[in-house]
Amino acid sequence: MVHSGTSPKVYNKLYHVEMEKVVVAMSGGVDSSVTAYLLMKKEMAVEGVFFILFDNPPNIELAKKTANFLGIKLHIEDLRDNFKKYVIEPFFDGYRRGITPNPCILCNSYIKFPTLKKIADKIGANYFSTGHYARVIKKNGNYFLLRGLDRNKDQSYFLYGINKLFLSQLILPLGELTKQEVKEIAKQSHIPSKIAEESVEICFLKNRKYYEMFKPATQGPIIEASTGRIIGQHRGIHLFTIGQRKRIGVSSQYPLYVVKIDPSKNAVYVDTKEKVFMKEFYVNELNWLVELEKHKLSCEVKIRYAMKPEKAVVKIVNEKAKVVFESPQFAPTPGQSAVFYSDDIVLGGGVITETVQDF
Template structure:
């Protein structure tokens, strides 16, 4: 059963048809469920849909309780976000509902993220949120309300390829969010709309200002937004799992103690910042492995951390893969040429350091091919000799 808190009334449709909605006209005048986060992107999404002739129904997903005393900007959860979403709906004169998903978010996003960090992994909670909670629940809610389509404020596009819908990068690469939505299926994409994929952030703010929306200048939400008011993901993990916030030794490749780290909750592969060194080393060294059982963190020169291959857990491919694709290892990060065989992704040239738990997303041009979660990483530049456990970091407790 769906429990909703309603607000608002339906208004007359807008008059103009924005240039960025060529494929939406066939469903003009249809209802569409619009996820309103309380930010400018989702507000402009609802605005443009209404102008294009749709009947938007606003829905705010209550995912997490942020610190009520925090003044941090860029937070999309909590009372203030819900209040802003309600005000946007009132300004646009569209129906508005709130769906409480806090228990589901905690179970499928917060707890797995904390456990991942506690086991020396670096999961991306935005991937977990979108694919385990946000998108599935929006589609289920739309079904329960008899609404055929769902829209979000993500900066992505959907395109036709081979007779099916595929996810593609946004027109504005500075805002592209395809990395965190790589698991979307053609069946899900059939019902989803992403108006922001055709706009830049500056254009979105201009549309909001022109419409008089009060969120026009509101700060954008940030990655790991639910952890921001807790002081960051490291502090949140250390609070929920205190043992991860205990300092431990930094060991070089020979096992010598060369410094101290602040706790495994605060370190990840490839990191140097925040480490406390006892003395200078001949060459700069970075986090190479994390052993959660002993709280030891091993460091090594960056050349030994470069990614040569990675085995993916639970990979999903939306179409047959080309002989060479491009892999993205971080949100809005650069892409690297790779080949794929089974669960293994091999880099044609060594890639940057990669931690277990990170998403690896493959592209062909601007089209998302699919991806998976790094579970085993082969490291080291071709001209370096493997250094013990640094050669392959798997699921045995080392990174």
């Protein structure tokens, strides 16, 4: 049994040592549950927290069961109001404006990590932790966020937006492990959450399609980008995202892809797949996790979670950035995030605002 307390360290009578206290975000899933288990194995005093982000959250009972199994206290935090304000409303507003937002990044930046920090301070914990597949290291007195060793599961992309100051208190035990190793730990340790479903990217939709939740929208033109010719009508720009091929609603002699969305004209532009590849785009809402020595840097950039970083030059002007890839990349998408890397180190990132296209 791990005992809770109000001081940063907890006295363990069995081992006659003081234990560092850590708060773990627990969703009821296998990743966060194994995170708590591994920190306990390191003789840390663990307390969990479950975030209520929307009505009828899944796995809350499983999170309670896992906490009871591990013998740790579980805090329940009702964050529905803030989650609606900072995640759900911007998500739907983004689609109405013709962009494609990333709710997981918003949630980490504005909800989960600030709340973990708040709870850690409240209960006197020096550290907080999540089940993300990423790493934090200390080098020459500075803390850095790194990609997880399991490249198929690396989640550093979703964490670029957190407060840099949090890195000194953040512990990410799963960054050194593969997903299969985590599953095996859960199995061997008989952790209840091993039977939990994997987390879905847009949790609050509860397996519904986002566009099913919009009211009927104003129709507008579908335009062939290379010719400027109107070739159809759409039923709302919220139905489209850059790079989309299916559900366009226009027949053609060649496969059509969405290459641009113009909310000022309520227009959707389509063309060949070749037109979806772009080299240049602009980024704002920048967040840096390292100290920059210059305003122009050569690095690697990811513009979506499931891609490998590609070489690019980033030029920063007036808190905005222009990104130029070494070679064109598929579908840089306004509303999505561009994350900058130097080898494994996450330098920072921002939100794509517009792309440079030749039409």
